[in-house]
Amino acid sequence: xxxxxxxxxxxxxxxxxxxxxxxxxxxxxxxxxxxxxxxxxxxxxxxxxxxxxxxxxxxxxxxxxxxxxxxxxxxxxxxxxxxxxxxxxxxxxxxxxxxxxxxxxxxxxxxxxxxxxxxxxxxxxxxxxxxxxxxxxxxxxxxxxxxxxxxxxxxxxxxxxxxxxxxxxxxxxxxxxxxxxxxxxxxxxxxxxxxxxxxxxxxxxxxxxxxxxxxxxxxxxxxxxxxxxxxxxxxxxxx
Amino acid sequence: xxxxxxxxxxxxxxxxxxxxxxxxxxxxxxxxxxxxxxxxxxxxxxxxxxxxxxxxxxxxxxxxxxxxxxxxxxxxxxxxxxxxxxxxxxxxxxxxxxxxxxxxxxxxxxxxxxxxxxxxxxxxxxxxxxxxxxxxxxxxxxxxxxxxxxxxxxxxxxxxxxxxxxxxxxxxxxxxxxxxxxxxxxxxxxxxxxxxxxxxxxxxxxxxxxxxxxxxxxxxxxxxxxxxxxxxxxxxxxx
Numbered sequence: 001x002x003x004x005x006x007x008x009x010x011x012x013x014x015x016x017x018x019x020x021x022x023x024x025x026x027x028x029x030x031x032x033x034x035x036x037x038x039x040x041x042x043x044x045x046x047x048x049x050x051x052x053x054x055x056x057x058x059x060x061x062x063x064x065x066x067x068x069x070x071x072x073x074x075x076x077x078x079x080x081x082x083x084x085x086x087x088x089x090x091x092x093x094x095x096x097x098x099x100x101x102x103x104x105x106x107x108x109x110x111x112x113x114x115x116x117x118x119x120x121x122x123x124x125x126x127x128x129x130x131x132x133x134x135x136x137x138x139x140x141x142x143x144x145x146x147x148x149x150x151x152x153x154x155x156x157x158x159x160x161x162x163x164x165x166x167x168x169x170x171x172x173x174x175x176x177x178x179x180x181x182x183x184x185x186x187x188x189x190x191x192x193x194x195x196x197x198x199x200x201x202x203x204x205x206x207x208x209x210x211x212x213x214x215x216x217x218x219x220x221x222x223x224x225x226x227x228x229x230x231x232x233x234x235x236x237x238x239x
Numbered sequence: 240x241x242x243x244x245x246x247x248x249x250x251x252x253x254x255x256x257x258x259x260x261x262x263x264x265x266x267x268x269x270x271x272x273x274x275x276x277x278x279x280x281x282x283x284x285x286x287x288x289x290x291x292x293x294x295x296x297x298x299x300x301x302x303x304x305x306x307x308x309x310x311x312x313x314x315x316x317x318x319x320x321x322x323x324x325x326x327x328x329x330x331x332x333x334x335x336x337x338x339x340x341x342x343x344x345x346x347x348x349x350x351x352x353x354x355x356x357x358x359x360x361x362x363x364x365x366x367x368x369x370x371x372x373x374x375x376x377x378x379x380x381x382x383x384x385x386x387x388x389x390x391x392x393x394x395x396x397x398x399x400x401x402x403x404x405x406x407x408x409x410x411x412x413x414x415x416x417x418x419x420x421x422x423x424x425x426x427x428x429x430x431x432x433x434x435x436x437x438x439x440x441x442x443x444x445x446x447x448x449x450x451x452x453x454x455x456x457x458x459x460x461x462x463x464x465x466x467x468x469x470x471x472x473x474x475x476x477x478x
Contacts, residue, residue, distance in 0.1 A: 002459045072456065098458060098461065099458070137460070137461060138458040138459055139458065139459055140458065182421075182422075183421075219338070219379065221377065222376060225334050225338070228464050228467040228468045228471070229470070229471040230471075232468040232469075232471035232472050233472075233475050236421050236472050236475075
């Protein structure tokens with residue numbers, strides 16, 4: 001936690017917030033704050049700044065907050081991701097949030113096992129919790145939007161074309177002949193398949209919708225490695 | 240496992256290898272091979288190709304192997320990494336191997352807890368096991384070298400200068416004013432600190448040795464995210 005993210009419900013006055021639970025434990029056990037210390041804070045979807053600890057008990061820390069800096073710029077990216085294996089899903093959510101992804105679409109694919117959709121990590125509370133952890137890691141405040149689409153074909157045929165309008169649209173597909181571009185200066189949509197990749201049928205449908213297949217070289221990377229590698233390559237000037 | 244990595248001890252003849260254990264289980268349970276099927280294989284530190292399943296029992300798969308392709312090019316990178324928290328260490332090892340890192344130095348730093356060095360994952364067998372998993376993921380055969388240096392100062396003063404000779408030398412240091420360069424065409428040495436970063440003293444010592452401090456932007460990334468982001472940025476043409 002490199003920044004404590006503050007929610008409306010944390011505020012007890014215009015410039016006062018009270019922290020409990022995980023954030024309090026982090027302040028007292030990891031950062032080991034004392035009254036009078038200042039810590040980095042940010043208001044969700046708002047500015048960032050510092051919070052001065054004005055009262056500290058076993059169960060609460062009250063901060064006087066000054067919010068005077070903008071959060072880092074969002075990535076101009078729409079990330080369309082085949083639903084990852086639950087074991088990896090939380091980490092991928094946190095990574096996406098930390099990298100500045102603000103628009104994440106979780107979609108179905110032939111190699112997404114049906115059971116993946118049953119994970120409790122897809123609940124609204126758990127999604128939010130993991131996105132908050134990513135934002136707090138990276139020092140950002142803008143909450144990403146997560147869209148869940150459990151049917152591949154209706155998403156690709158009915159929704160994807162509108163998402164692509166006016167953007168560079170790519171599907172990461174090992175084995176294709178076009179290398180992934182670098183240093184984009186325009187917004188992009190990037191589709192990333194499951195472990196084992198999209199099927200040929202799925203790549204065909206994504207291409208019909210307007211996506212270009214691109215590869216990252218001869219190495220086959222896990223999704224949790226491919227996502228930061230792709231984002232760094234596409235948006236090295238935005239990170 | 241996108242490739243079965245074969246060791247000298249697996250070969251029963253010049254072109255015959257016998258797999259047991261983890262690799263056999265993967266072939267039979269995940270890929271579900273039958274006699275006559277071909278699977279991607281590679282010989283450790285040697286060429287890659289295919290293995291035809293010529294005999295399959297409950298305990299063994301015998302492959303007739305044809306090795307006629309070179310492995311992907313190694314990254315021209317020496318990665319110097321503060322010893323990560325054991326929970327993350329295996330994953331980081333696998334990621335480094337998958338990305339083509341061939342020279343990895345694990346070093347001490349003020350914020351590396353002493354207990355990190357006690358992890359069983361630092362044993363030669365476990366290091367090799369996790370590097371193999373990374374190579375098999377990425378389809379590579381060249382085994383990375385891992386060097387363990389539990390004392391910061393002797394490493395930085397006595398060994399690092401020779402490692403840097405003729406190379407671009409960088410230390411990732413959030414908050415410095417120079418952005419990390421991109422698209423290197425020359426070999427590089429990259430130093431990455433622990434969670435919380437190198438101390439100012441340590442950054443000073445690394446700079447004295449010849450490293451330039453560089454940042455990745457305003458976001459603070461976890462080591463396991465920063466490493467693929469940095470590698471993708473430095474070597475987008477080598478991946």
